[in-house]
Amino acid sequence: MNMNYTAEELAFRDEVRAFLDEKLPADIAAKVKGFRKMTKEDHQRWQKILVDQGWYASHWPEEYGGVKWTPVQKHIWDEESCAYGAPRTVPFGVNMVAPVIIKFGTEEQKQYYLPKILSGEHWWCQGYSEPGAGSDLASLKTRAVRDGDHYIVNGQKTWTTLGQHANMIFCLVRTNTEVKNQEGISFLLIDMNTPGISVRPIITLDGEHEVNEVFFQDVKVPVENLVGEEDKGWTYAKYLLTYERTGLAGIGMSKAALTHLKELASRRLKNGKPLLEDPTFGQRIAKVEIDLMAATISNLRIIAAVEGGGVPGAESSMLKVKGTEIRQAINDLARRAIGPYALPFIEEEMSLDYEGEFLSDENAAPLSAQYFNNRKLSIFGGSNEIQKNIVSKMILGL
Amino acid sequence: MDFTLSEEQQMLQDTVARLVRGEYSFEKRLEFSETELGFSEDFWKQLGELGLTAVPFPEELGGFGGGGVEIQSVMTELGRGLCLEPYMQSVVFGGGILSQAGNDAQKEKYLEGVASGELKVAAALQEPQAFYNQNEVETRAEKSGDGYTLSGRKAVVIGGHCADVFIVSARTSGDVRDADGISLFAIDANAEGVERRSYPTIDGAKGCDVFLDNVKVGADALLGEEGKAADVIEYQTGRAIAALCAEAVGCMEEANELTLEYLKQRKQFGVPIGKFQVLQHRMVDMMSELEQARSMAILAASYADAEQNDERRRTLAAAKSVINRAGHFISESGIQMHGGIGMTWEYSFAHYAKRLVMIGHQLGDDDFHLERYASLLEAS
Secondary structure (H helix, E strand, O other), X not given: OOOOOOHHHHHHHHHHHHHHHHHOXXXXXXXXXXXXXXXXXXXXXXXXXXXXXXXOOOOOOHHHOOOOOOHHHHHHHHHHHHHHOOOOOXXXXXXXXXXXXXXXXXXXXHHHHXXXXXXXXXXXXXXXXXXXXXXXXXXXXXXXXXXXXXXXXXXXXXXXXXXXXXXXXXXXXXOOOOOOHHHHEEEEEEEOOXXXXXXXXXXXXXOOEEEEEEEEEEEEEEHHHEEOOOOEHHHHHHHHHHHHHHHHOOHHHHHHHHHHHHHHHHHOEEOOEEHHHOHHHHHHHHHHHHXXXXXXXXXXXXXXXXXXXXXXXXXXXXXXXXXXXXHHXXXXXXXXXXXXXXXXXXXXXXXXXXXXXXOOOXXXXXXXXXXXXXXXXXXXXXXXXXXXXXXHXXXXXX | OOOXXXXXXXXXXXXXXXHHHHHOOHXXXXXXXXXXXXXXXXXXXXXXXXXXXXXXXXXXXXXXXXXXXXXXXXXXXXXXXXXXXXXXXXXXXXXXXXXXXXXXXXXXXXXXXXXXXXXXXXXXXOOOOOOOOOOOOOOEEEEEOXXXXXXXXEEEEEOHHHOOEEXXXXXXXXXXXXXXXXXXXXXXXXXXXXXXXEEEEOOOOEEEEEEEEEEEEEHHHXXXXXXXXXXXXXXXXXXXXXXXXXXXXXXXXXHHHHHHHHHHHOEEOOEEHHHOHHHHHHHHHHHHHHHHHHHHHHHHHHHHOOOOOHHHHHHHHHXXXXXXXXXXXXXXXXXXXXXXXXXXXXXXXHHHHHHHHHHOOOOOOHHHHHHHHHHOOOOO
């Protein structure tokens, strides 16, 4: 049993910190730490810095621009970059479609798509969920019919995160209606500028435009945009989902959010004393901090197992449930910490350019919106109910 | 023991229910929320014309001296419609303070307008750093001439953006958290030195912070005895809490109905998702929480106008504590069971969820009321 980092890992951590000290733009970090809105340009600026450093596609094979970090190194990067306020990488290109292309794509597809993900020329979004296919993803109905050297795609995708910025979408489509749901699905790469595609915003309860509906009407997609074999898309989709899930525990994000909460609770007062020193509120914070401590070690145990050659399986589902519950609990406390000021919804105070006086705390304005927005954490990437079904089936054999 | 409403009370509730159903569709509510006023002027007028804004006032003001149960009947239906009008703020809370603490001249001056809805009053009692403790008052009222000069700041006054009159608490003596030494003043919202910073709230309503900079008022602005307002504030806050509890129950009823309907019609894996046991149990928990909340709202209503004592204090603290927790649970569970749809602006559920969580931030959160209850625990 040794829970300490090795000398090499400590050296790596120093290297990461030095990089973040030097290269992370202060305005972007301020936005992330204060839950401010990120623009497309912010994401792209940070991506360029990471690509130049060679750390953007850290888990890709070296021949395509990866660096082969160990699972522990990835963990160190996650913790440190979150603590510094680095933005979370928009995952759809580099972390989601890329691993599928690398594992199942043709050499031509790798040569064509991977460099464009690195350069930022392609901004990907995910075409999985449909109005009728959420938790039951395999029941999806978007149809792709082969017509010569094209597929003709008709249907609708929904909850497409940041689809308004994207110029590429990877889609699960139905190519065979004669077989079981899972067996008639294919994985298609589609240019968003193809005629017949339209994007409609979905506004969420916090007034945000983050997700979209994407409509396909007689959209012509060249057959070379099929990944792997026709009708085998479900296998690739599942491969991608395990990738998605490991990141969803969000331990690093929770740590950063907890720091933010404690700073906030040190500034806000109750009975003339900092809220952090109030026994009732202090216990609420203590409880979530303890939960996070346990989840951090659980996360490290999975990482150590993977480093030893194991495969992250259903354990990542367990961690997704715990991790998202913890993040939601921290958001809940941040909202509570500002008392009645949870009510005012002052959008201009959420902008970094705001020069007026803050109504209460400088970080108060986005907190209620953030709390409501992050109810999504237990819904997306496979709802927490679905994750529990996976654990129940795969680990417990029930 | 009889938990049914009297015929008159039922008629009152049906009247409000009909009005809300007719005038307050979800789509219209979104439109009202977007206006500068932040609610429907027309609906507010109708509440006045139908005598609903007069409910708690005596006959000569057009009312019938309605108590907690009558207010509960009105507020539950306003809650079901997510109505944005400042009924609780002006009629229940503001009107209540004026009725209890005002002298004849002050009642004469204000109450007719409050009861008809023509005058909107907002109680501006909490302060930025007070964290729900309404006895924490830094705003000062200094004697000057035969009147007072007020300076300070009041926080998150819902409905304050459109108020004609503010009822402001200010310290005339004592230390910042002393119950003794707090006085109440009725001040013209447009008086010199009164500034408001208005804003929308996340649940679709509007409010403001009130900044008082050497506001000069006459001795006739003082409500009740100088320095002795803490009891009035506590008592009337209790009535306002009972009203909020009723509103919350209306919201929860609607939120639960929407969720149950969704469980029945949304199909995944070839069956309605309501067939899955994990969702069934959660829906049952939502129903149980609503029933607990309903019980406490009824209890709160029956104590709202009772004589002040520790039993009343405990009951109202208990009610708000249960309501806050139930609202929070129903809000989060309902969103989770709806999935993404429950988080969309276009769908009414999301707005019930927001209102329920925000009720928990008005007049004390669950910690505040739990601590208050604990401080009043009986030894046996």
